[in-house]
Amino acid sequence: MSDTPSIHPDVRIGHVHLKVADLDRSLAFYCGVLGFQLTQHYGRAAAFISAGGYHHHIGLNTWESLSGSPPPRGSTGLYHLAILYPTRAELADALLRLVRASISLDGASDHGVSEALYLRDPDDNGVELYWDRPREKWPRTPMAQWKCSRARSISTVCSLKQSLEAETSTSGAPNKANNSMSINVLPPL
Numbered sequence: 001m002s003d004t005p006s007i008h009p010d011v012r013i014g015h016v017h018l019k020v021a022d023l024d025r026s027l028a029f030y031c032g033v034l035g036f037q038l039t040q041h042y043g044r045a046a047a048f049i050s051a052g053g054y055h056h057h058i059g060l061n062t063w064e065s066l067s068g069s070p071p072p073r074g075s076t077g078l079y080h081l082a083i084l085y086p087t088r089a090e091l092a093d094a095l096l097r098l099v100r101a102s103i104s105l106d107g108a109s110d111h112g113v114s115e116a117l118y119l120r121d122p123d124d125n126g127v128e129l130y131w132d133r134p135r136e137k138w139p140r141t142p143m144a145q146w147k148c149s150r151a152r153s154i155s156t157v158c159s160l161k162q163s164l165e166a167e168t169s170t171s172g173a174p175n176k177a178n179n180s181m182s183i184n185v186l187p188p189l
Contacts, residue, residue, distance in 0.1 A: 080126030
């Protein structure tokens, strides 16, 4: 370990700003499918979106990318942006939104500390949708360090679907999931 002082533990990553080719297409995905709210348009070239009334979690702009192409595979840049859901049920609802919009997953994983869905936005940016388990349930080594577990994949998607079905059937609310729902998970690249 280094002698460099650690960053303050309350520091957080505040937002991500993405270059997109088509602002309306990106808003249709992030707001129309995932459910973010538009907080501000900045002319016709940029928009800011959030969850829960925050000023913005995601900025979208076409300033340097209008009608552009995604970076080629093998180049540097953003691997993915990660969107943290407060509960497993909310992540299951996000999965249902993706299925209803016919958006395929690149993968799904149970990392021990979290469960995650992986997909691509309309500009081929990687997107991770995930929820964290409570810290007291994280797998730990005997020295109380977080234990990185090997990801388990497709069972995460099935388990999330079952979780949503169970929650909606016991709550008395309309069952948003149905047994005929099919999930297309693409193999890793």
